[in-house]
Amino acid sequence: MATHRIAVIPGDGIGKEVVPEGIRVLEAAGRRFGIDFAWESFDWSCERYAETGAMMPEDGLAQIRSHDAIFFGAVGFPNVPDHVSLWGLLIPMRRGFQQYVNLRPVRLMPGIPSPLAGRAPGEIDFWIVRENTEGEYSSIGGRMFEGTDDEVVVQESIFTRRGVDRILRYAFELARSRPKKHLTSATKSNGIAITMPFWDERVRAVADEYPDVRTDQYHIDILTAHFVQHPDWFDVVVGSNLFGDILSDLGPGVTGTIGIAPSANLNPERAFPSLFEPVHGSAPDIAGRGIANPIGQIWSGAMMLEHLGHADAAAAVMAAIEGVLTTGPRTRDAGGTANTIEVGTAIAEAV
Amino acid sequence: MATHRIAVIPGDGIGKEVVPEGIRVLEAAGRRFGIDFAWESFDWSCERYAETGAMMPEDGLAQIRSHDAIFFGAVGFPNVPDHVSLWGLLIPMRRGFQQYVNLRPVRLMPGIPSPLAGRAPGEIDFWIVRENTEGEYSSIGGRMFEGTDDEVVVQESIFTRRGVDRILRYAFELARSRPKKHLTSATKSNGIAITMPFWDERVRAVADEYPDVRTDQYHIDILTAHFVQHPDWFDVVVGSNLFGDILSDLGPGVTGTIGIAPSANLNPERAFPSLFEPVHGSAPDIAGRGIANPIGQIWSGAMMLEHLGHADAAAAVMAAIEGVLTTGPRTRDAGGTANTIEVGTAIAEAV
Numbered sequence: 001m002a003t004h005r006i007a008v009i010p011g012d013g014i015g016k017e018v019v020p021e022g023i024r025v026l027e028a029a030g031r032r033f034g035i036d037f038a039w040e041s042f043d044w045s046c047e048r049y050a051e052t053g054a055m056m057p058e059d060g061l062a063q064i065r066s067h068d069a070i071f072f073g074a075v076g077f078p079n080v081p082d083h084v085s086l087w088g089l090l091i092p093m094r095r096g097f098q099q100y101v102n103l104r105p106v107r108l109m110p111g112i113p114s115p116l117a118g119r120a121p122g123e124i125d126f127w128i129v130r131e132n133t134e135g136e137y138s139s140i141g142g143r144m145f146e147g148t149d150d151e152v153v154v155q156e157s158i159f160t161r162r163g164v165d166r167i168l169r170y171a172f173e174l175a176r177s178r179p180k181k182h183l184t185s186a187t188k189s190n191g192i193a194i195t196m197p198f199w200d201e202r203v204r205a206v207a208d209e210y211p212d213v214r215t216d217q218y219h220i221d222i223l224t225a226h227f228v229q230h231p232d233w234f235d236v237v238v239g240s241n242l243f244g245d246i247l248s249d250l251g252p253g254v255t256g257t258i259g260i261a262p263s264a265n266l267n268p269e270r271a272f273p274s275l276f277e278p279v280h281g282s283a284p285d286i287a288g289r290g291i292a293n294p295i296g297q298i299w300s301g302a303m304m305l306e307h308l309g310h311a312d313a314a315a316a317v318m319a320a321i322e323g324v325l326t327t328g329p330r331t332r333d334a335g336g337t338a339n340t341i342e343v344g345t346a347i348a349e350a351v
Numbered sequence: 352m353a354t355h356r357i358a359v360i361p362g363d364g365i366g367k368e369v370v371p372e373g374i375r376v377l378e379a380a381g382r383r384f385g386i387d388f389a390w391e392s393f394d395w396s397c398e399r400y401a402e403t404g405a406m407m408p409e410d411g412l413a414q415i416r417s418h419d420a421i422f423f424g425a426v427g428f429p430n431v432p433d434h435v436s437l438w439g440l441l442i443p444m445r446r447g448f449q450q451y452v453n454l455r456p457v458r459l460m461p462g463i464p465s466p467l468a469g470r471a472p473g474e475i476d477f478w479i480v481r482e483n484t485e486g487e488y489s490s491i492g493g494r495m496f497e498g499t500d501d502e503v504v505v506q507e508s509i510f511t512r513r514g515v516d517r518i519l520r521y522a523f524e525l526a527r528s529r530p531k532k533h534l535t536s537a538t539k540s541n542g543i544a545i546t547m548p549f550w551d552e553r554v555r556a557v558a559d560e561y562p563d564v565r566t567d568q569y570h571i572d573i574l575t576a577h578f579v580q581h582p583d584w585f586d587v588v589v590g591s592n593l594f595g596d597i598l599s600d601l602g603p604g605v606t607g608t609i610g611i612a613p614s615a616n617l618n619p620e621r622a623f624p625s626l627f628e629p630v631h632g633s634a635p636d637i638a639g640r641g642i643a644n645p646i647g648q649i650w651s652g653a654m655m656l657e658h659l660g661h662a663d664a665a666a667a668v669m670a671a672i673e674g675v676l677t678t679g680p681r682t683r684d685a686g687g688t689a690n691t692i693e694v695g696t697a698i699a700e701a702v
């Protein structure tokens with residue numbers, strides 16, 4: 001029985017409430033499928049920042065570099081600016097560990113009302129593959145004539161062939177593994193007329209290696225409208241850091257699952273640990289009351305199981321989530337009265 | 352009776368079919384409200400590009416600089432790359448004429464089914480104000496190590512205080528003029544951590560001048576989800592060139608009006624002509640068959656009337672559009688069998 005060493009970073013707010021439920025369910029799956037976990041907890045957070053001036057220790061990345069995965073809750077504190085909490089922890093991990101794939105499912109789930117009219121579970125079921133390390137999220141740029149009426153602020157978007165090709169290959173492989181074998185690329189080469197035509201070029205070049213995958217592309221503006229009007233069109237959607245970010249909130253918005261959506265930050269080569277986190281944030285407004293919905297964290301745990309090579313255990317967790325979504329118990333946001341622990345326990349028992 | 356000199360650029364494809372219907376309706380409104388138009392037509396288009404190698408003559412902008420407005424159809428030909436048609440005509444006009452406001456309505460209209468469940472006309476009615484000349488649509492950048500595995504492609508986003516403040520002021524003025532007095536700013540300062548924090552700063556600075564306007568902001572990712580889940584939250588939404596572009600397709604996607612949405616490219620100071628165009632493109636797939644829906648063009652005409660100072664005539668055109676949307680005739684895309692001319696004529700008669 002292999003032991004997986006998992007670095008656990010609950011973070012702030014409801015992160016600290018939902019992570020234990022994720023662990024509870026993963027432990028249950030471990031018992032059933034013979035998987036052993038060694039959990040090691042780290043207090044990296046805005047709370048830590050408030051006390052010490054840093055989200056994580058200077059050698060933080062080195063401390064967890066050889067773990068098998070990172071199970072992450074959420075960070076964010078009302079008085080800590082976003083760019084501190086993110087650029088001090090999440091983004092360094094994405095980059096330092098070359099987690100160049102951000103993978104998020106868009107799936108209409110049972111028991112969750114979608115804002116769309118006349119759509120049933122099964123009809124919407126696709127993946128967003130987001131480039132997670134370069135592109136529009138660069139730290140190169142700055143200001144000139146600061147503080148005056150002539151102020152000019154510049155920021156570079158940087159795309160490399162290596163960075164673009166590896167995310168495209170991942171997306172094409174994923175599309176190839178699915179029945180529909182359909183890949184959609186998000187672009188904006190008509191307006192962002194330097195980097196995006198390059199992106200399109202690489203899509204065409206890599207597509208040549210995947211003649212069995214049907215490939216199309218839409219400009220990001222109309223693509224967002226298609227997400228609402230034709231979510232059944234999509235199978236695997238690949239986008240740059242920014243476009244993937246937008247689409248992976250919009251998709252769960254369309255299915256009504258934004259509060260329970262999971263995400264995986266993957267280093268597919270397994271040279272570094274991958275990171276699994278819910279899409280939701282630390283929700284300071286409801287933190288401390290034990291009412292947060294733990295399903296996003298648990299679903300992220302299912303993605304972690306899949307990544308660690310336990311597809312059967314991942315499927316069992318997904319089935320348990322769907323069962324509890326259908327029959328309850330449910331937290332308040334989902335129309336129920338149960339608390340975080342009750343929902344986590346119910347899913348663990350169903351596993 | 353003032354005569355308005357209008358430069359008419361039908362463009363390609365269905366642009367040439369819907370522009371005459373727009374003119375038909377504007378003429379009808381002119382007869383009723385005593386407005387005189389002098390229409391001057393220009394053949395600037397991909398067709399012209401195919402023949403002469405240029406979308407417009409070299410002195411194109413000078414030829415129409417002193418017109419009162421530009422009534423634009425759509426450009427685009429299957430074999431002409433987007434960046435040629437757009438950067439050779441539309442974008443030079445937006446920039447050359449300092450049409451720094453791109454204004455688009457998001458409105459649930461009678462007779463148009465929305466993809467959203469349980470929403471009625473009146474519940475969704477807001478404006479997108481998009482910065483239209485700078486930001487992410489820059490032409491600065493390029494490639495290094497081109498054609499090799501080391502290829503790097505860079506593009507700058509450029510925001511100026513002058514450019515940001517003027518679009519924000521326009522948006523705040525618009526919000527102030529509306530009953531709800533509510534402005535939402537689209538940002539992404541947590542990820543695009545150089546230009547977007549500057550945008551947020553300017554929002555805060557300009558908001559100080561508008562204490563009567565309620566101001567909030569969302570990151571673009573979650574904002575797109577809110578457009579789907581809570582479209583009733585919005586009144587005036589302001590965004591950068593790229594974010595505004597995305598939101599102004601997503602908004603009409605949510606209301607089901609993407610095929611009939613209008614847009615105004617405004618130079619609020621009236622130093623240069625403003626440009627009015629439907630959101631839809633030249634639709635080569637249905638061009639030449641006389642079945643295109645002319646309502647986007649006609650609605651753009653209503654926005655032009657408003658800009659030219661004829662609010663009453665604009666309201667009459669909008670009422671006529673709503674009447675025909677309710678009772679028909681309708682083109683095929685809207686579930687009817689009428690052709691372009693029949694719908695245009697019906698709206699003109701209703702005016």
Ligand SMILES: CC(C)[C@H](C(=O)O)[C@@H](O)C(=O)O
Pocket residue numbers: 190191221437596
């Ligand atoms: C065609 C394209 C360059 C344009 C834009 O992105 O500005 C279009 O999408 C629009 O919104 O007018």
Ligand SMILES: CC(C)[C@H](C(=O)O)[C@@H](O)C(=O)O
Pocket residue numbers: 086245541542572
């Ligand atoms: C918090 C923010 C920097 C982050 C991102 O944009 O990457 C978040 O939106 C996400 O999608 O994980």
